[in-house]
Amino acid sequence: MKWKVCGMRDLNNIEAVAACEPDFMGFIWVSKSPRYVGEDFVIPALPVKTKAVGVFVNESTANILALSKKAGFQVVQLHGDEGQEVIDELQAAGLLVIKAISVATDEDMKGLDLSPDFYLFDTKKGSQVGGTGEQFDWSILAAYKLDIPYFLAGGLDEASIKEAKQLPGLYALDFNSKLELSPGLKDLAKVKDIMKNI
Numbered sequence: 001m002k003w004k005v006c007g008m009r010d011l012n013n014i015e016a017v018a019a020c021e022p023d024f025m026g027f028i029w030v031s032k033s034p035r036y037v038g039e040d041f042v043i044p045a046l047p048v049k050t051k052a053v054g055v056f057v058n059e060s061t062a063n064i065l066a067l068s069k070k071a072g073f074q075v076v077q078l079h080g081d082e083g084q085e086v087i088d089e090l091q092a093a094g095l096l097v098i099k100a101i102s103v104a105t106d107e108d109m110k111g112l113d114l115s116p117d118f119y120l121f122d123t124k125k126g127s128q129v130g131g132t133g134e135q136f137d138w139s140i141l142a143a144y145k146l147d148i149p150y151f152l153a154g155g156l157d158e159a160s161i162k163e164a165k166q167l168p169g170l171y172a173l174d175f176n177s178k179l180e181l182s183p184g185l186k187d188l189a190k191v192k193d194i195m196k197n198i
């Protein structure tokens, strides 16, 4: 099972979490987020195994591509209304694309007709996208039949691992706010627990 730690920002904390070698580490370029890295952030060297992910909400393709070169991420996570055209442009530029879908009911799983490299299913909560710290009803995913693998997100912690692993089509677990001491700062003891149990 692959795993991702998202919402990183503090350089010492990045280094400590990177030593646990998650498969993905996420950095949030959303100015309203308490985990926003800021426009001049450059991702420090990560282990070869760990892919850097830039997280965006309705950012322009041109800005994402410019930032991917300046900041150094190979994967993009899109949490807004981005459609196939944006996904195509980012993939054509060599980026892997994760398209986030907010889920509350079975209805939210209908009409998934995009072709990202991965979907990411996250908790729907009003107008908030991402970082809710709350889980949705995972039984909705029991009927998942698409060939596109997905990340599971939304309030995941160490206690989520066993049940989540049973889900069909699951590619990776995405940990964020439940591991935090404060926004953007992960509790290393919790990260190590996950590393051991994943």
Ligand SMILES: O=C(O)c1ccccc1N[C@@H]1O[C@H](COP(=O)(O)O)[C@@H](O)[C@H]1O
Residues within 6 Å of the ligand: 006, 007, 026, 028, 030, 033, 034, 035, 055, 056, 057, 079, 120, 122, 129, 130, 131, 132, 133, 134, 153, 154, 155, 156, 174, 175, 176, 177, 178
């Ligand atoms: O964490 C944020 O602040 C955030 C802001 C905007 C878009 C995405 C964001 N985070 C992503 O949300 C999911 C779930 O996080 P949580 O575990 O519920 O806190 C995760 O993929 C984060 O990358």
